[in-house]
Amino acid sequence: MRYSGLRVVVEALTGHRGWKPVWRDPAPQSHYDFVIVGGGGHGLATAYYLAKEFGKSRIAVLEKGYLGGGNVGRNTTIIRSNYLLDGNEPFYEFSLKLWEGLEQDFNYNAMVSQRGIINLIHTDAQRDAFTRRGNAMIMNGADAELLDREQVRAMYPWLNFDNARFPIKGALMQRRGGTVRHDAVAWGYARGADMRGVDLIQNCEVTGMRIENGRIVGVETTRGFIGAGKVGVAVAGSSSKVMAHAGMRLPIESHVLQAFVSEGLKPFIDGVMTFGAGHFYVSQSDKGGLVFGGDIDGYNSYAQRGNLPVIEDVAEGGMALMPAIGRARLLRTWGGIMDMSMDGSPIIDRTPVDGLYFNGGWCYGGFKATPASGWCFAHLLARDEPHVTARAYRFDRFLKGLMIDEKGQGATPNLH
Amino acid sequence: MIIHHPILGPRDSQEFVYLGDASLMNRPDGLTAGIEAFHDYLYNRDNPAGEHRELWYHEQGDRSWLVVTRNTVTHEIVRVELARDVAKAAGRTK
Numbered sequence: 001m002r003y004s005g006l007r008v009v010v011e012a013l014t015g016h017r018g019w020k021p022v023w024r025d026p027a028p029q030s031h032y033d034f035v036i037v038g039g040g041g042h043g044l045a046t047a048y049y050l051a052k053e054f055g056k057s058r059i060a061v062l063e064k065g066y067l068g069g070g071n072v073g074r075n076t077t078i079i080r081s082n083y084l085l086d087g088n089e090p091f092y093e094f095s096l097k098l099w100e101g102l103e104q105d106f107n108y109n110a111m112v113s114q115r116g117i118i119n120l121i122h123t124d125a126q127r128d129a130f131t132r133r134g135n136a137m138i139m140n141g142a143d144a145e146l147l148d149r150e151q152v153r154a155m156y157p158w159l160n161f162d163n164a165r166f167p168i169k170g171a172l173m174q175r176r177g178g179t180v181r182h183d184a185v186a187w188g189y190a191r192g193a194d195m196r197g198v199d200l201i202q203n204c205e206v207t208g209m210r211i212e213n214g215r216i217v218g219v220e221t222t223r224g225f226i227g228a229g230k231v232g233v234a235v236a237g238s239s240s241k242v243m244a245h246a247g248m249r250l251p252i253e254s255h256v257l258q259a260f261v262s263e264g265l266k267p268f269i270d271g272v273m274t275f276g277a278g279h280f281y282v283s284q285s286d287k288g289g290l291v292f293g294g295d296i297d298g299y300n301s302y303a304q305r306g307n308l309p310v311i312e313d314v315a316e317g318g319m320a321l322m323p324a325i326g327r328a329r330l331l332r333t334w335g336g337i338m339d340m341s342m343d344g345s346p347i348i349d350r351t352p353v354d355g356l357y358f359n360g361g362w363c364y365g366g367f368k369a370t371p372a373s374g375w376c377f378a379h380l381l382a383r384d385e386p387h388v389t390a391r392a393y394r395f396d397r398f399l400k401g402l403m404i405d406e407k408g409q410g411a412t413p414n415l416h
Numbered sequence: 417m418i419i420h421h422p423i424l425g426p427r428d429s430q431e432f433v434y435l436g437d438a439s440l441m442n443r444p445d446g447l448t449a450g451i452e453a454f455h456d457y458l459y460n461r462d463n464p465a466g467e468h469r470e471l472w473y474h475e476q477g478d479r480s481w482l483v484v485t486r487n488t489v490t491h492e493i494v495r496v497e498l499a500r501d502v503a504k505a506a507g508r509t510k
C-alpha cells in the first residue's frame with residue numbers, strides 16, 4: 001500500500017479499516033542469494049538498496065530479536081556531515097544527500113528535520129580547527145558556516161557564554177544537519193524491503209557459519225540452517241561475536257553509550273548543539289523532551305546499560321552549558337552497545353572468507369550513516385567492489401598505516 | 417563499579433583509567449616479531465561477551481596497574497590482581 005494524503009483522507013472516512021501490517025512475517029527458506037545478518041538500520045537499508053538500486057532478489061535479513069530493537073532504536077537521532085578527513089567526508093555527505101530524499105524514496109514519513117547543528121567554539125585554536133573542518137566540508141560539497149559569538153547569542157541567548165573554563169566564542173554550523181525519527185528509519189527501510197520481496201526474519205539469531213573450502217555456504221541459526229550465496233554481516237555492537245564464527249578477530253571493542261531524555265519542556269532548542277569540550281550534546285524532541293548525551297562509559301561492555309558516573313558527568317556538562325535546565329527532571333536513560341573501531345572510523349569490506357562481507361565499526365556515529373552505509377554495502381555485495389565514497393573503509397588500513405583517525409587519538413577506542 | 421584493589425581494598429572505578437584487554441601486556445618484540453604479529457597485537461581484540469581480563473590504572477590512587485577480570489555482560493568483577501604479579505607469574509622480571 002502506498003501512503004499519501006489522499007489515503008489518509010479515505011481511511012479517515014472509512015473508519016481506518018484499510019491499514020494493514022507493513023511487512024510480512026515469513027518463515028525462513030532453505031537458501032537465499034543474499035543473507036544479511038542484523039535487522040538494524042544498516043542491515044535493513046542494505047537489503048532495501050540491494051533490491052531497489054542493484055536489482056537483486058532472493059534476499060533475507062536475519063534478526064536475532066525484533067526489527068529496530070538495537071542501536072537504530074536507541075540513538076539520539078542526529079544526522080550531519082561535518083567530518084574533516086578525505087576518507088570520511090565524501091561518504092557522510094553522500095549519506096546526508098540520501099537523507100534529504102529518503103522519505104520520497106521509500107514513501108514513509110521518517111520526520112527528517114534539517115534543523116541545523118552547531119559545534120561550540122571556546123578558544124582561538126578551536127576556531128582554527130573548525131575553520132579548517134568547515135573548509136574541508138565545503139570542498140566536498142557540504143555546507144558549513146562559521147558563527148561568531150553574537151550570532152550564537154542570537155540563536156540561544158540563555159546559554160552560559162561566560163563559563164570561566166569554556167566561554168563560548170562562536171560555533172561551526174551545518175544548517176543541513178538535524179534529526180530524524182530513528183525508529184521510522186528502520187520501519188521505512190523494512191517496509192520498502194518487504195515490498196520488494198525481501199524476507200525479514202525475526203527471532204532468528206545467527207549462531208554459526210558454515211564455511212567450506214574457504215567459501216561461506218550458509219549460516220546456522222536458532223531457526224535452522226539457512227544456505228546463502230553471499231552473507232553480509234551488519235550487527236553493530238555484536239560484530240566481534242558474530243565474526244568469531246568465521247574465525248576472525250576484529251579491530252573493534254564493544255563499549256556502552258548512554259542517552260538521556262528529560263521531561264517535556266516548552267520549545268527552546270530548535271536545533272542540535274554540541275559542547276565537545278564539556279562532553280555534552282543536546283537537541284529537543286518534538287514532544288518537548290531534551291534528548292542529550294555525552295561520552296561512552298569507557299570500558300568494554302555488552303550490557304546495554306551504563307553506570308552512574310557517566311550520568312553525573314553528562315549532567316554536569318549540561319549544567320555548565322545551560323544552567324536553565326537545572327530543575328528539569330530526567331525521565332529516562334538507557335544504553336546501547338557500540339562497535340568502537342581502533343581509529344574511530346567504520347569498515348565496509350570483504351573478508352578472507354569468500355562470500356562473507358562485513359559492515360561495522362560505526363562507533364557512536366552510525367545512525368547518520370545509515371542510508372550511505374546500506375547503499376555502499378549493497379554495492380559491495382552486488383558488484384564485489386567498493387562504492388567510490390567507501391573505498392577507504394578497509395580492514396587492511398591498520399596494517400598499511402592508512403588509518404582514518406578523525407580525532408587523532410590512536411588505537412584507543414575508549415578515547416574516540 | 418567497585419574494584420577490590422589487592423592492597424587498598426574497595427575503590428570506586430572512577431579513580432582508575434581503563435586501557436583494555438590485558439593481553440596488551442604481552443607486547444611482541446617490534447624488531448623480530450614481524451609486522452603482521454605487531455599489527456595483530458596493536459589493533460585486533462578478542463572482545464568477548466562474558467569474562468574479560470583487562471588493564472586498569474589506579475591514577476588517582478597508588479598508580480599501580482591492575483588486571484581486573486570482569487564480566488562484560490553483567491559488569492560483575494570476579495578477580496583483581498596486581499599486573500606486576502601477573503607478569504612475574506608469567507616469568508617476566510617486571
Ligand SMILES: Cc1cc2nc3c(=O)[nH]c(=O)nc-3n(C[C@H](O)[C@H](O)[C@H](O)COP(=O)(O)OP(=O)(O)OC[C@H]3O[C@@H](n4cnc5c(N)ncnc54)[C@H](O)[C@@H]3O)c2cc1C
Pocket residue numbers: 037038039040041042043062063064065066067068069070071072073074075076077078079204205206207234235236237238242257258259293334335336337338362363364365366367368369
Ligand atoms: C545512546 C546512543 C546514541 C547514539 N547517537 C547517535 C547519533 O546521534 N547520531 C548517529 O549518527 N549515531 C548515533 N548512535 C550510533 C548508532 O545508533 C549506531 O552506530 C547504528 O545504529 C548502528 O547500526 P545499526 O542501526 O545497524 O545497529 P543495530 O540497530 O544495533 O543493529 C544491529 C542488529 O543486529 C542484531 N544482531 C546482533 N547479533 C545478531 C546475530 N547473531 N544474529 C542476528 N542478528 C543479530 C541486533 O539484534 C541488532 O538489531 C548512537 C548510539 C547509541 C547507543
